[in-house]
Amino acid sequence: MANRFILNETSYHGAGAIAAIADEAKNRGFRKALVCSDPDLIKFGVTKKVTDVLDGAGLAYTLYSEIKPNPTIENVQSGVAAFKAAEADYLIAIGGGSSMDTAKAIGIIIANPEFADVRSLEGVADTKNKSVPILAVPTTAGTAAEVTINYVITDAEKNRKMVCVDPHDIPVVAFVDPDMMSSMPKGLTAATGMDALTHAIEGYITKGAWELSDMFHLKAIEIISRSLRGAVENTKEGRTDMALGQYVAGMGVSNVGLGIVHSMAHPLGALYDTPHGVANAIILPTVMEYNAPATGEKYREIARAMGVKGVDDMTQEEYRKAAIDAVKQLSQDVGIPADLKDIVKPEDLDFLSQSAYDDACRPGNPRDTSVAEIKELYQSLL
Numbered sequence: 001m002a003n004r005f006i007l008n009e010t011s012y013h014g015a016g017a018i019a020a021i022a023d024e025a026k027n028r029g030f031r032k033a034l035v036c037s038d039p040d041l042i043k044f045g046v047t048k049k050v051t052d053v054l055d056g057a058g059l060a061y062t063l064y065s066e067i068k069p070n071p072t073i074e075n076v077q078s079g080v081a082a083f084k085a086a087e088a089d090y091l092i093a094i095g096g097g098s099s100m101d102t103a104k105a106i107g108i109i110i111a112n113p114e115f116a117d118v119r120s121l122e123g124v125a126d127t128k129n130k131s132v133p134i135l136a137v138p139t140t141a142g143t144a145a146e147v148t149i150n151y152v153i154t155d156a157e158k159n160r161k162m163v164c165v166d167p168h169d170i171p172v173v174a175f176v177d178p179d180m181m182s183s184m185p186k187g188l189t190a191a192t193g194m195d196a197l198t199h200a201i202e203g204y205i206t207k208g209a210w211e212l213s214d215m216f217h218l219k220a221i222e223i224i225s226r227s228l229r230g231a232v233e234n235t236k237e238g239r240t241d242m243a244l245g246q247y248v249a250g251m252g253v254s255n256v257g258l259g260i261v262h263s264m265a266h267p268l269g270a271l272y273d274t275p276h277g278v279a280n281a282i283i284l285p286t287v288m289e290y291n292a293p294a295t296g297e298k299y300r301e302i303a304r305a306m307g308v309k310g311v312d313d314m315t316q317e318e319y320r321k322a323a324i325d326a327v328k329q330l331s332q333d334v335g336i337p338a339d340l341k342d343i344v345k346p347e348d349l350d351f352l353s354q355s356a357y358d359d360a361c362r363p364g365n366p367r368d369t370s371v372a373e374i375k376e377l378y379q380s381l382l
Helices: 016-029 040-045 046-056 072-086 097-111 184-206 211-232 236-256 259-272 278-292 298-305 316-333 347-359 371-380
Strands: 010-013 032-037 060-064 090-095 136-137 150-155 160-165 171-176
Touching: 010 016, 010 236, 016 046, 016 171, 016 259, 016 347, 032 046, 032 072, 032 097, 046 090, 046 136, 060 347, 072 097, 072 150, 072 316, 090 097, 097 150, 136 236, 150 259, 160 259, 160 316, 171 236, 171 316, 184 211, 184 236, 184 298, 184 316, 211 236, 211 298, 211 316, 259 278, 259 347, 259 371, 278 316, 278 371, 298 316, 347 371
Parallel strands: 010 171, 032 060, 032 090, 090 136, 136 171
Antiparallel strands: 150 160
């Protein structure tokens, strides 16, 4: 069986990368953009950095900001209406996963109107046409939505997140500019950074992993492990390296899938509005312990990539523990909570466990699981 590998068409990296938006838009003959960005980014002037580029180049746009941190079906529907009303022909997504996921869903529906029911996009939708062109500008170093074929939309009526996987949704151009991330507060930097680390680790051990994806994931683990602490302290080097590390992680994980860390995190976001990166970071070490018997020698390479010394002299049990301990230490150092006590209500455990089992990320987990075992994992974190 052939292994498919999909990446976005073009990407720009480094300080000032957003300046290239004008040339890309003009060279591609785009007329008018619907700019998708969340209210906080507009309020604090982050979105303006991009709209200033558009204004300076005389490029037309309409701003759309009805986007929640965990974007909903209604956010997408309103965005589709806004795109049509603006008579736009491309999208610019500015923000973290929320803005980019919303833009992806809008772009897919505009190009494939038979999927106007947002729920029909869940899983692997059989869309026929590529999304309306998307230019993606990440403002967090975490989701890597600018280089993935995945997006997540919340069904608020059913308190669940819909994981959508579609090769047609990938942005055509990504502008990975660390200057766009410099205003992130410490907590958000930590959470999104741990999300990126989770992508790298889950992608490395998932059932779909192979040599090409392993190359990206190990390098991402190395970059993130050495740079996240600095990014949280807002050092230039830390911000720059995290911008790259999260993108590299996304290059791999988009093509091989994830596991039950994400499966367990998604219901927390849907039910409690828990930040996705925080949920991942809390769950990751516990699931790593659970998955260890199904990972062969991979935890040795995770430990090595995280800077652990002497791994070649360790037993399998020792290097597996070392990898897990390194993840715990990084999470602690950047201020992530150690458990779910302040998040999960015990009476919700059955709903959470079933939702996690039904999640689209669960089949990629290296160790086969069950609803009962997932419930035990949640309980161990209370």
